[in-house]
Amino acid sequence: MKRNRKLAEKLITFGIVIAAFLLCKILIGTGVMSRSLRGQLIPICVYICMAVSLNLTVGISGELSLGHAGFMSVGAFSGIVAAMWLSKGVGVESQLHCLLFAILVGGALAGAAGVVIGIPVLRLRGDYLAIVTLAFGEIIRNVMNCIYVSLDGSTLRFGFINPGLPGKILLNGPMGATGVKKMASFEIGFVLVLFTLFVVLNLIDSRDGRAIMAIRDSRIAAESVGLNVTKYKMMAFVTSAVLAGMAGALYGLNFSTVAPAMFKFDTSILVLVFVVLGGIGNIRGSVISATLLTMLPELLRAFSDYRMLVYAIVLILVMIFTNNPKLKNAVGRLLPRRGASGKEAE
Amino acid sequence: MTLFLSYLINGISLGSVYAIIALGYTMVYGIAKMLNFAHGDVIMVGAYIAFCATQYAGLPAFVAVLLAMLVCTLLGVTIEGLAYKPLRQAPGLAVLITAIGMSYLLQNSALLIWGATPKSFPSVVSLPPVSLFDGRVKVTGETIMTILANIVIMIALTQFTGRTKMGKAMRAVSEDKGAAELMGINVNATISVTFAIGSALAAVAGVLLCSAYPNLMPTTGSMPGIKAFTAAVFGGIGSIPGAMVGGILLGVIEILGKAYISTELGDAIVFAVLIIVLLFKPSGLFGKNVREKV
């Protein structure tokens, strides 16, 4: 019976995503959807994946990460290089193949970065862990500013800090990637969202996911029943990095120009805000809040100059109203609360 | 050698600014156990106030700085009272997100009031530059002022927390909020005073920062804010001498790193040093290691 409820929760989440996708297809097909909103569709998919993957670290594993955009950045730039190499260097015609290859490469490299960063980071606890993830996010951005890659015939050439590379420049340090072929499509974005949800929801509802959540709830008790804390913290952290890298690759191939400055600290914070407002540990909440909040600045366009101000005020008010016991009782349950349990975590 | 010396002095100067900002972070963290992300933006507000006071109202520099401190103190206390106080019992993450919201709010308000175009900040320091080693090393008045201000603030704060009744109350609250309350200490008032002091210091830091790097924008405070926060963690968050030492070290590392290793990688070097320090001393240079009770 419990199993059925879990399954139903999961199906509802997938149902919402699929229904939203079909609705979008209809709106596009009938020409109702505005141009600016159509342009938001891929970023929405990307941010859903980012929020869901960050929720794995913050909500399920219980470690505050302030550098998630770093993994997105690694995924975006490695994805661009991979796609350009495959299409221009090797000469693969199909954009879909290039895009999928880019997503795989982006995920793999971001996962490798996750391993390298996770080893030191996960030895720390609490606020110190958070600050080190922030530091790594900044280091990644800074290093990306110094990386130069060119395509010389069919070979990739790499350089660091202003080398004169032969051939067609793919990554140009702080200028980033210019003249990128936009390969990303809404359909692949939708598939990536489904994939991310599939991985995260199934992981949570398995032996390893329970171990991750147990360590979050009580590290000492988890150790006392024989759980290897480092292993499971790494599992959550690296999985989250891989998924963020895949989303990053899709994001990178959605713009003609991509600069390292697009993945700064603010982006990490933005994704964290999605996670917190959607409910920490609540995966469906992340999907919904990432969707609404990515559209919000667009919808607030009428306020033009004031929209970021409104965004900030809304953020503060929501936090106060959902977390102050007196106000919360007065307002009732407006948003999913913090502290979702294992069975709510879908 | 003389070149190294001038880099070192520049580093200490920049580090002194970080240290003054870091004090605000570290005191607030020590007492309220929260990361006040909006602190960096209070710096920016302080600098804008001083800018307006000197440029538009024609006030003397000294008065302008005092005005900036006053406004920032009020701002800090207001932010605490309106946004953070209702969340005293809330989970840490909720408070963090609120602080981030506050940071956005300050930045975007500044954008509406003062616009996005950078303003050229006039130096408020009228000290003449000093030449050392037959003029081979020049030390600007701003640098001297910054370092002096840092020393004065350090001494004043140490005396304040060590000697005064309010200072002792602060230490008591940071040690154990509940016990302090039972001893008759007004916890809310103590937290407000902490925010007031931290914000006043932020105004000073803002003026000093912009006197040395005269490019004032709504986002001026964020990067120094993050670095100062790093400095506070580096020194051991919650510790006043830690913030001082951490700030100065960070400034020196940044300037020397940019000069001798790579200009492009300056920030990365700063953060890499932070990570290395935390790996060997997980609670910073001066932080206390807390063992979890089983």
Add this chain to the structure above:
Amino acid sequence: MSESFKRTPTKMVPAPSHGIVPERDVGERPVLETRNLGISFGGLQAVDDFNLIIGKTEIAGLIGPNGAGKTTVFNLLTKVYQPTMGTILINGHDTAGMNTAQASKMGIARTFQNIRLFDKMSVEDNVRIGLHNQIQYGMASGILRLPSYWAGERRQHERAMDLLSIFDMEDLAGVRAGSLPYGAQRRLEIVRALATNPSLLLLDEPAAGMNPHETEELMANIVKIRDRFKIAVLLIEHDMKLVMGICEGICVLNFGKVIAKGTPEDIQNNPVVIEAYLGKRKEA
């Protein structure tokens, strides 16, 4: 005390190296043996020269005044703290250099004085965490829902329900652990510890906060668990009715040192123990 678990005094005999074990466990390897175990925090010698042997199926008690170092001994045995001196042998294997998780795999399980459940997870999931190393399948089978996932999940479920039935808690399987009443939380901790298939179960004040009726039930259950799983139990408890009622060997700790060891009868009549608990009698 009800008759059902009235203890028939166990004959305790000297163990081969030192200490005493129940006569029935002679010839079996002792489940726990410590030699000169000690730890100091800074200058404070919290536990000093602690020697203890527990027989394979013994129910042993660790008692002493508050602050005597009883929980510290548990933390040493489970490697939450690394001892600064001495040796711990679990089933004859030295645990030097091991961490808590490895000590658990060696067969040592515990409960905590201040309950530490996985509060946000269900009762059943708490027990499943205990089964983590007993019933395994890989991460990939979990995500891809391979047959080994379904088989593993079903076995975990069956085993968890079986363990919960010890305390008649099957009905609570879907309840959030954090919302259970206090007594049930203590019982769930024991079930979770048992799920790791231990050979030695450490109980830190299992009867704390229980009413006399619940304590009686608990006593019967501890004996039942020992008999069913054929394991040893070491418990810290202040309720002397429980300690004297079910423990076969008792070790008394004061200021980090063992001041007496023996059967309940020995301990009850030991003047040093009485002095440690009640203070020195004034000479008239």
